[in-house]
Amino acid sequence: MSKHLKSVPGSIVAPQGFLASGIFCDIKRLGTGKGSNKGLKRDLALIVSEVPATVAGMFTTNQICAAPVKVCVERVKRGKAQAIVVNSGNANACTGRQGLADAKAMTGLTGKLLHMPAEQVLVGSTGRIGVTMPMANVRSGIEAAAQLLGNEPECADEAAEAIMTSDSKPKQIAVEFKLGGKPVRIGGICKGAGMIQPGMSATGARPAAVPQGLHATMLSFITTDAAIGAKALQACLQEAVAHSFNRITVDGDMSTNDTVLVLANGLAANAKLGTRNAELKTFQTALNHVCLELAKMIVRDGEGVTRFVTVRVEGAKSHADADAASRAVANSALVKTSWFGGDPNWGRIIDAIGYSAATVVENKVDIGYSAPGSRKILWSLKRGQPTKTTFKQLCAAAAAKEFDLHIRLNLGRASALMYASDLTEEYVDFNKGDVSDPTTLGG
Amino acid sequence: MSKHLKSVPGSIVAPQGFLASGIFCDIKRLGTGKGSNKGLKRDLALIVSEVPATVAGMFTTNQICAAPVKVCVERVKRGKAQAIVVNSGNANACTGRQGLADAKAMTGLTGKLLHMPAEQVLVGSTGRIGVTMPMANVRSGIEAAAQLLGNEPECADEAAEAIMTSDSKPKQIAVEFKLGGKPVRIGGICKGAGMIQPGMSATGARPAAVPQGLHATMLSFITTDAAIGAKALQACLQEAVAHSFNRITVDGDMSTNDTVLVLANGLAANAKLGTRNAELKTFQTALNHVCLELAKMIVRDGEGVTRFVTVRVEGAKSHADADAASRAVANSALVKTSWFGGDPNWGRIIDAIGYSAATVVENKVDIGYSAPGSRKILWSLKRGQPTKTTFKQLCAAAAAKEFDLHIRLNLGRASALMYASDLTEEYVDFNKGDVSDPTTLGG
Numbered sequence: 001m002s003k004h005l006k007s008v009p010g011s012i013v014a015p016q017g018f019l020a021s022g023i024f025c026d027i028k029r030l031g032t033g034k035g036s037n038k039g040l041k042r043d044l045a046l047i048v049s050e051v052p053a054t055v056a057g058m059f060t061t062n063q064i065c066a067a068p069v070k071v072c073v074e075r076v077k078r079g080k081a082q083a084i085v086v087n088s089g090n091a092n093a094c095t096g097r098q099g100l101a102d103a104k105a106m107t108g109l110t111g112k113l114l115h116m117p118a119e120q121v122l123v124g125s126t127g128r129i130g131v132t133m134p135m136a137n138v139r140s141g142i143e144a145a146a147q148l149l150g151n152e153p154e155c156a157d158e159a160a161e162a163i164m165t166s167d168s169k170p171k172q173i174a175v176e177f178k179l180g181g182k183p184v185r186i187g188g189i190c191k192g193a194g195m196i197q198p199g200m201s202a203t204g205a206r207p208a209a210v211p212q213g214l215h216a217t218m219l220s221f222i223t224t225d226a227a228i229g230a231k232a233l234q235a236c237l238q239e240a241v242a243h244s245f246n247r248i249t250v251d252g253d254m255s256t257n258d259t260v261l262v263l264a265n266g267l268a269a270n271a272k273l274g275t276r277n278a279e280l281k282t283f284q285t286a287l288n289h290v291c292l293e294l295a296k297m298i299v300r301d302g303e304g305v306t307r308f309v310t311v312r313v314e315g316a317k318s319h320a321d322a323d324a325a326s327r328a329v330a331n332s333a334l335v336k337t338s339w340f341g342g343d344p345n346w347g348r349i350i351d352a353i354g355y356s357a358a359t360v361v362e363n364k365v366d367i368g369y370s371a372p373g374s375r376k377i378l379w380s381l382k383r384g385q386p387t388k389t390t391f392k393q394l395c396a397a398a399a400a401k402e403f404d405l406h407i408r409l410n411l412g413r414a415s416a417l418m419y420a421s422d423l424t425e426e427y428v429d430f431n432k433g434d435v436s437d438p439t440t441l442g443g
Numbered sequence: 444m445s446k447h448l449k450s451v452p453g454s455i456v457a458p459q460g461f462l463a464s465g466i467f468c469d470i471k472r473l474g475t476g477k478g479s480n481k482g483l484k485r486d487l488a489l490i491v492s493e494v495p496a497t498v499a500g501m502f503t504t505n506q507i508c509a510a511p512v513k514v515c516v517e518r519v520k521r522g523k524a525q526a527i528v529v530n531s532g533n534a535n536a537c538t539g540r541q542g543l544a545d546a547k548a549m550t551g552l553t554g555k556l557l558h559m560p561a562e563q564v565l566v567g568s569t570g571r572i573g574v575t576m577p578m579a580n581v582r583s584g585i586e587a588a589a590q591l592l593g594n595e596p597e598c599a600d601e602a603a604e605a606i607m608t609s610d611s612k613p614k615q616i617a618v619e620f621k622l623g624g625k626p627v628r629i630g631g632i633c634k635g636a637g638m639i640q641p642g643m644s645a646t647g648a649r650p651a652a653v654p655q656g657l658h659a660t661m662l663s664f665i666t667t668d669a670a671i672g673a674k675a676l677q678a679c680l681q682e683a684v685a686h687s688f689n690r691i692t693v694d695g696d697m698s699t700n701d702t703v704l705v706l707a708n709g710l711a712a713n714a715k716l717g718t719r720n721a722e723l724k725t726f727q728t729a730l731n732h733v734c735l736e737l738a739k740m741i742v743r744d745g746e747g748v749t750r751f752v753t754v755r756v757e758g759a760k761s762h763a764d765a766d767a768a769s770r771a772v773a774n775s776a777l778v779k780t781s782w783f784g785g786d787p788n789w790g791r792i793i794d795a796i797g798y799s800a801a802t803v804v805e806n807k808v809d810i811g812y813s814a815p816g817s818r819k820i821l822w823s824l825k826r827g828q829p830t831k832t833t834f835k836q837l838c839a840a841a842a843a844k845e846f847d848l849h850i851r852l853n854l855g856r857a858s859a860l861m862y863a864s865d866l867t868e869e870y871v872d873f874n875k876g877d878v879s880d881p882t883t884l885g886g
Contacts, residue, residue: 129790343876347572433786
């Protein structure tokens with residue numbers, strides 16, 4: 001962490017002027033089965049700024065996208081918002097016109113209760129796909145949550161819990177830094193454990209080059225009291241997401257609901273940041289840190305996950321090549337099962353690189369292991385040939401719960417990395433569904 | 444099966460003039476561990492035609508390709524061959540110059556013993572990656588196998604067993620049909636159970652459009668006594684592989700060694716088939732059947748596999764779209780684990796279609812189930828909306844050990860299918876490796 005950043009408690013209510021709440025309104029009422037929401041009591045959260053805020057968002061590029069995503073994409077374009085209503089237990093995806101009407105009704109009721117226009121309210125959902133929202137419960141939930149809004153850390157804890165589905169724990173962070181001498185804070189919460197390989201864009205539209213294998217729903221909500229323009233905030237969020245949420249994979253499946261939203265309410269009273277402002281870099285560094293730490297929490301808490309591996313590809317001909325090679329390795333069933341076993345199986349790794357869309361030349365490839373972030377690399381393969389490193393040494397490196405996998409293609413100067421998990425029997429058991437319980441349907 | 448085709452025993456020795464053998468020469472000597480070759484006693488096979496034969500081949504498009512593939516790609520171009528030497532237990536991949544010399548030495552010794560030029564001998568390998576071949580054992584194995592060549596069905600059984608790695612059983616087929624009144628036979632054997640999503644081309648070079656997610660080694664060796672020209676044979680093999688081996692997936696990983704070879708020795712004495720011959724269609728139909736049945740055996744015998752699902756995508760805008768959508772579904776960890784659980788989870792299916800490279804419109808998508816090959820479809824989703832079909836009915840459809848999954852995009856006229864397996868705890872357990880046993884390294 002940059003020395004200019006300081007950890008603070010309270011996540012999304014750490015910045016000035018933000019309130020949160022999280023309650024149970026029985027959206028998860030069917031959630032008794034394995035792979036579902038058993039034991040999670042909260043299922044609806046509100047996040048509110050006391051004053052209108054600048055907003056930025058990034059959304060799934062899945063062509064099948066949920067109603068709340070559609071609503072947010074349009075509203076974020078206007079650059080201003082003041083509240084977010086989020087539920088777990090139902091994704092409001094593949095729910096047609098009714099789903100869209102329900103998503104808007106959620107924002108309408110929230111706005112009415114909080115005395116703001118519906119258009120100033122954003123919405124997020126995660127859970128079962130293809131079932132319309134239990135709106136009577138949702139309405140009573142929003143009413144209850146609006147009553148309970150507060151800026152104590154417990155309020156943020158309850159919101160972070162309310163957005164969880166298969167997550168084993170809430171995911172939260174907040175940092176403080178200075179802009180022009182003024183203390184500024186960024187806080188965030190997120191959720192996600194399976195159906196995780198986000199590929200988000202600002203509009204939900206796909207980039208010209210579709211990232212290879214775009215793919216649990218992840219939701220993240222970030223608050224800051226920085227004063228910043230909408231364009232600058234969107235640019236900063238895109239940059240931060242590109243190096244965090246869009247670089248993680250648990251199972252290679254991209255959700256219909258992936259969403260990151262940032263509200264910046266300006267109450268820190270710093271000189272307002274624009275796209276050309278030199279202090280923007282300080283804000284960017286802080287936002288990058290918040291997004292990256294949240295993204296890593298998702299991988300570490302992935303369904304059945306026992307290993308956290310950073311796949312670092314260097315020396316590719318192009319960024320697209322580096323991206324393709326890193327995703328092929330990070331999503332290979334054979335590579336991920338070998339990680340689970342602590343098996344330093346470079347044969348499967350070079351195999352995956354070889355079938356990726358990246359240009360690869362066998363006798364140029366280096367593969368090695370290091371401790372997280374270390375450049376002290378134990379090489380298993382150099383220029384396509386096994387090194388003298390012993391199998392025992394390699395096993396010790398691959399036995400670590402967290403390690404970096406270094407892949408050098410030695411063909412160019414482009415690099416990319418992916419934060420990836422192993423594939424375990426527990427993942428399969430968790431996701432094989434429970435046909436006695438329809439609530440396990442969906443993502 | 445076409446009424447013009449008749450099943451016959453003997454697989455690769457069913458056609459006239461072919462001999463085979465399979466022996467143990469201790470290439471698998473280290474194979475005591477789980478995930479390896481435990482209990483499989485044979486590890487080297489010979490397949491020989493009594494007369495020089497026309498040859499055709501299809502090879503992995505993985506850029507990391509094994510030495511025997513490199514040797515075969517060059518030799519198949521000449522259009523003539525007479526023998527194939529194959530070993531299991533060592534893939535001879537990522538073995539550099541020594542590997543290439545070893546592969547050629549295998550063909551040289553085989554040629555010497557069988558009194559034919561080395562260039563007339565082809566070679567295949569499967570097993571551990573990155574370890575040079577135990578050539579003393581290989582040499583004594585080739586000598587033993589050459590002594591044991593025979594045309595009894597047991598000889599084919601032994602060859603089929605000798606090419607197995609994680610396969611639970613040998614895979615064989617032979618058919619008879621008529622060309623111009625003359626009885627003609629095609630026989631084949633194959634192996635493969637993990638690292639299975641072949642994407643083969645005639646030269647090992649990638650097509651302009653890399654099939655999405657090309658990816659256990661599969662080897663298949665096919666013999667026929669048909670008289671056919673090299674160009675016609677290669678064209679027929681490309682067509683047959685495009686609809687069989689290149690449409691299967693177990694785990695989405697394409698091997699470094701995938702190879703299909705056909706020897707056609709002409710001893711049936713039919714009028715020689717050329718590319719413009721009307722009877723070529725009869726031969727094509729028979730070859731398609733042999734390749735498809737062998738390919739399906741690989742999926743059904745895949746590591747830990749309990750379900751065989753044919754993913755049928757129709758109504759895509761283009762073949763590339765149909766291909767991308769079918770591969771995204773067939774390789775989705777979440778879809779495959781739901782199949783294991785017998786869970787008719789259409790939310791995960793439409794999610795996978797939506798993140799594929801195919802153009803998809805939510806309110807046009809139909810998803811349904813049928814018995815294998817049946818057009819009596821139980822629809823779970825029509826035009827993006829759940830049908831009235833009950834969850835119980837859908838569960839019954841998804842509980843079948845084999846079923847067809849029908850996906851209609853309703854945007855165009857292109858279609859594609861994939862033969863796919865589920866993803867099970869046994870797959871993970873099998874592939875997590877055994878760090879006490881280095882033989883489990885590699886594919």
